[in-house]
Amino acid sequence: MTPEPTSSKPKAADRASAAKAVDWSNFRDHISTADQQGRRKWVYPRKVGGDFYRWRTRFSWLLLSLMLAGPFITINGNPLLLMNVVERKFVVLGQIFWPQDMIIFAIALLLCAVSIVVFTTAFGRLWCGWACPQTVMMEMVFRKIEYAIEGDAPNQRQLDRAPWNAQKISKKMLKHGMFFALSFLVGNVLLSYLIGWRNLYQIVTDPPAAHLAGLGFMVGFSLLFYGIFARFREQACTFVCPYGRLQSLLLDENSIVVAYDRKRGEKRGPLRRAQKFTARRYAGLGDCVACNQCVAVCPTGIDIRNGTQMECVHCTACMDACDAVMEKTGNERGLIRYASLNGIEYGKPLRFTPRLAGYAVVLVALATVLGLMLFLRSDVEATVLRAPGSLFQQMPDGRFSNLYTVRLVNKTSREMPVELRLESPAGSLSVMGQGPIVVAPQKSSGNSMLIELDPAVMKPGTTPLVVGVYSNGRKLETLKTAFIGPRN
Ligand code: SF4
Ligand code: SF4
Secondary structure: OOOOOOOOOOOHHHHHHHHHHOOOOOHHHOOOOEOOOOOEOOOOOOOOOOHHHHHHHHHHHHHHHHHHHHHHOEEOOEEOEEEEOOOOEEEEOOEEEOHHHHHHHHHHHHHHHHHHHHHHHHHOOHHHHHOOHHHHHHHHHHHHHHHHHHOOHHHHHHHHHOOOOHHHHHHHHHHHHHHHHHHHHHHHHHHHHHHOHHHHHHHHHOOHHHHHHHHHHHHHHHHHHHHHHHHHOHHHHHHHOHHHHHHHHHOOOOOOEEEEOHHHHOOOOOOOOOOOHHHHHHOOOOOOOOOOHHHHOOOOOOOHHHOOOOOOOOOOHHHHHHHHHHHHOOOOOOOEEEEOHHHHHHOOOOOOOHHHHHHHHHHHHHHHHHHHHHHHOOOEEEEEEEOOOOOOEEOOOOOEEEEEEEEEEEOOOOOEEEEEEEEEOOOEEEEOOOOOEEEOOOOEEEEEEEEEEOHHHOOOOEEEEEEEEEEOOEEEEEEEEEEEOOOO
């Protein structure tokens, strides 16, 4: 019997029964930006103002200036940050890292990961709200342009529902034109961190056929960022960013998060005209006046009064909105504030928990290892090998010679004169076929080196050799190799 062909696409009936299985009254059972048919609910967050928003705006200008200026800032002639994967060249804070430094790079990445863990355990998603490029660009650049062109949330909703007319077309064209121009800028900034601004300039100024791959990346990044900021938005934080998912593992009841003070706020209820808060409390009501302003400003569409949620990017908008309501109603600010669960429930301050202490020990150990490795890292990477296929030779004066190949990598951005000295045992060392070795900046060179030893200092068979690598009289590295001679 031939089996019935099956479709991998879920049927509408299956989707409906899956939707029925969801407990829509439980906010933890579904995401706030999808309706019961699984369609996306577009979030129209209201404009927000307040102390936190002002500080975030200032901080975002600082970060955006750094991001835009970064590719042009140099330290010792090297860029501030360069991640050229194609040419395997990495520069961090002006320090060049070569493929040979990968262990340092790996430890630095590990240190970053542990720092994130420690930081998140103590302070929640402070990074997401204040410094994450996605939030900064979305809330401080793209959202502001949207408000300027389409107005606040109610106007945007109205515009989206309105039929297409000249006004709507012109507003949408202006908005999306500006979004694409900005996405092109962001894409190019990212590209300049990957290949350096000089290479980017060449791609822009040379004929297009000369840099098809570069142009492809330029267009690809622009479209990607346009897609993220124009359409994908908060979904990037909810579905794509692994950090958001990690928070459920990292946060505990002592972590500082954006939190609603349930004890103070509940039981919520509207504030009647001229009603005093003391009277409300007497009537069993809390400080939350159920105005929903905290929900209206949330860019991820959640209600923070339900508790800490994966979608919350700690943008502080609900804190500002609620503080404004509290001020207007003559109540104390901070109904929604930075606090830990233990802080809210039991009034406990931030504690250095054993878990945090454990993370901190790992962090300090990694930082120490990294610091030592950076401190001991040489400006020159040198390797020595016996020249392939060569045997020892006896000179007319009775001494023996071995031929070696020395590879030198200059990790600095300046020319480096290098001198090789035989340190043990006594003998002579000469670099073949050229004058003093000079390695060009950020380049490597291969050199042939001849070592001659007197039989009196040689051991039968193999004699250990120590060669010092010097530059301008300063020892940079010690090389160890073997000198081959007769067995007796
Ligand atoms: S803004 Fe404050 S008072 Fe208004 S609903 Fe939210 S928590 Fe309650
Ligand atoms: S709940 Fe508050 S802090 Fe979290 S994303 Fe929404 S507005 Fe921002």
